[in-house]
Amino acid sequence: MKKTLLALLWLPLAAMAQPADDAAAIKKISDEILRNGKAYDLLRQLTKQIGGRLAGSPQFAKAVEWGKITMEQNGADKVFLQECMVPHWVRGGQDKAVITEIDKKKTSRTLDVLALGNSLGSGTVSAQVLAIDDFAELERRKDEVKGKIVYYNHGFDPTNVKPFVSYGQTGQYRGAGPSRAAKYGAVGVMIRSLTESAANDPHTGSTRYNDSFPKIPCIAVGPRDADYVWEMSRKSSFSMSMSTYGHNLPDTIGHNVIAELKGTEFPDQYITIGGHLDSWDVNEGASDDGTGVVHTIEIMRALQAIGYKPKHTLRFVLFANEENGLRGGTKYAAEAKAKNEKHVFALESDAGGFTPRGFSLQVNKEQMAKLNSWIPLLSPYGTFEFTPDGGGADVGPLNRTFGIPVGELIPDPQRYFDLHHARSDVFENVNKRELLLGAVNMAALIYLVDKYGL
């Protein structure tokens, strides 16, 4: 009885953070990353030497090779490729859109547009434009849709302090907008780009066709051109010629790139850290998600460099296909299940390399309490909150498969949607110190979870 009591007393004590030791360990990790971090140089390599790397593309295959070699050179105990079939969508040509006022036959303006990812196009579609604000207006005016190109003007609500809330509110127009318009006979769709940026860059991203309706071409238009179109639509009728060439080639072989630091105490229990290696084709995929890729490699490099011996096996994963299929994250979880692996926690970085503000998690109440008890250890590095807003896309399948806690780094979000899926998502828009601090905060959280569990 006495023994049991002691054990009961002992267990919670062992599971509690020891502030002084842990503060010193985290400082050591931080100093290593801020002093010797390679993340910024690695990001330059990935973005400038390889560039855009949509799943299935030759650039993606190059990125896999780069990822494998880079992980091997930066301290991995072991690196392996995990094969998974990925979609192979190609843009197929130069997206274009020109609008002309119907009455006057004189005004014509070329808009800056990009076809949506996964969309199908086989040349030019010309039709009158029905410009509407949202789905409610689509339903009210469904009888006017037939034979027209529908333009959804619905934009970000600037009063949302968190731009991801705005993205959540407007993302449905990119995803479901084309099929919902096709249902009523539309021949094409254009959406306002999902951004509040003052620049005119259009922002691509996946659409999802509903197989019940015709798969009509669809494009996103730059914000300033969107303003122009919307203003004109209030005054006059106009037509648009939109040219797109998107099509799907057969699914092809892709790879998750996986590195390990072997656990000393629980080698068969896994903590996963990752970002996605693929990106859209129109940019360098710097903030989406080159920063997550180099965060992942940097954490591994730094832990190895300071001689850290993890209790659990740490898996560093560059996921194959987040943007237009989530096949990488899905495969990783399926393989883990097939091999009956034991997973403890998974953390990803897929919201940019900006100054960290905290983490978003899918955890239970007790786990959240434990995380909150670590805030004093993390706050010197920027993390001041854990929010219950779920993990990221690529660790989602692990959560759904095993019910394990998952999380995502939350960097400052204000600039993310200026770059997200736009041509402006390039290396130059990433700041070295902000990038390194993301790795510091992630590594510190991994250290705590590895030491105390979650």
Next chain:
Amino acid sequence: MKKTLLALLWLPLAAMAQPADDAAAIKKISDEILRNGKAYDLLRQLTKQIGGRLAGSPQFAKAVEWGKITMEQNGADKVFLQECMVPHWVRGGQDKAVITEIDKKKTSRTLDVLALGNSLGSGTVSAQVLAIDDFAELERRKDEVKGKIVYYNHGFDPTNVKPFVSYGQTGQYRGAGPSRAAKYGAVGVMIRSLTESAANDPHTGSTRYNDSFPKIPCIAVGPRDADYVWEMSRKSSFSMSMSTYGHNLPDTIGHNVIAELKGTEFPDQYITIGGHLDSWDVNEGASDDGTGVVHTIEIMRALQAIGYKPKHTLRFVLFANEENGLRGGTKYAAEAKAKNEKHVFALESDAGGFTPRGFSLQVNKEQMAKLNSWIPLLSPYGTFEFTPDGGGADVGPLNRTFGIPVGELIPDPQRYFDLHHARSDVFENVNKRELLLGAVNMAALIYLVDKYGL
């Protein structure tokens, strides 16, 4: 007795924030700024139409005129200019530095340099270079200094998570470095620019001569050239020709630009909100401190636009001369004292227009407790902490004169020293949403202080 007790009960209650009402009021302020904010457009005007505006320059006079008109157009009850004498330093020419290896007489490289503000120069000085790390090395090697140009290589410590800590540690080389070297007979000084930026832009900023020693010319060198110089200095001896032309014209008339929203309950008690209108001459003064200027105007505009009636008189001040003299802030406090004004609180913005993280204050323990009780009202907008690290430079004299609490907005600091006093401090390096959120958080704090006191 009963009455007294009631009064005692009533007072603290009245002074406590009423969460629901206050949350709604702050949301109204935030929505107004995020939806209709003019700060970004005003910053474009100030930076692109006027540009660099060192105190005493014709551009500074233009900025005063712009500030007055802009404040008048954006809701002020009253705008006035407060005259103060300001220094009138001019760069006087094209700063230049060329280094040559002494032994080989062949390597010569032109460095990217800027003379330090307030420094004096009258042409070209050529001498052998003594490259040292810090003041300790200067003291150890003082016998070697005579007739040489001293180069201080001391840079930012990258392991400081807060770059302002690094600035605090290295600022002494810019301020005191020239005179400390002149004391031992140096004929010129070059410092490593106060930045961790990966770019090669040199960063100017004020030096402070000690009148006891010769006022030798001094320059800051870009970080990449600094690396080159330091590396070369480990291998060989070299000389440098540095050309600078800085000189002081007679002090001239400058102005603080002051606008008011009249208090309804305590019209003779003042809350001050401000930023400094002057900037260095080599850039557009966008983040230092155009953002503080437009924060100030935006807060006034938004409070007026939503019909807010302040209890205290709110003073919106564009200070005349922070960069090389602090004459504006000093004059403002001196006038307040001369007129026996009652000041309650002063808040400034002089750390950039990046996403806000909190405020730094000079307050007592009770005031800090009160501020902390407001965190739940401010955190939806980004503010998660108040730190006791003091107010900014321009509100410092008010604090020293009246002992009143003062504070400064703390935006994310990671990018500030990439731009600070460098050519890269331009409009394009400011993000609209980040900028507006700074005004939101400041306005919310002002609302709370105006309502509940501090």
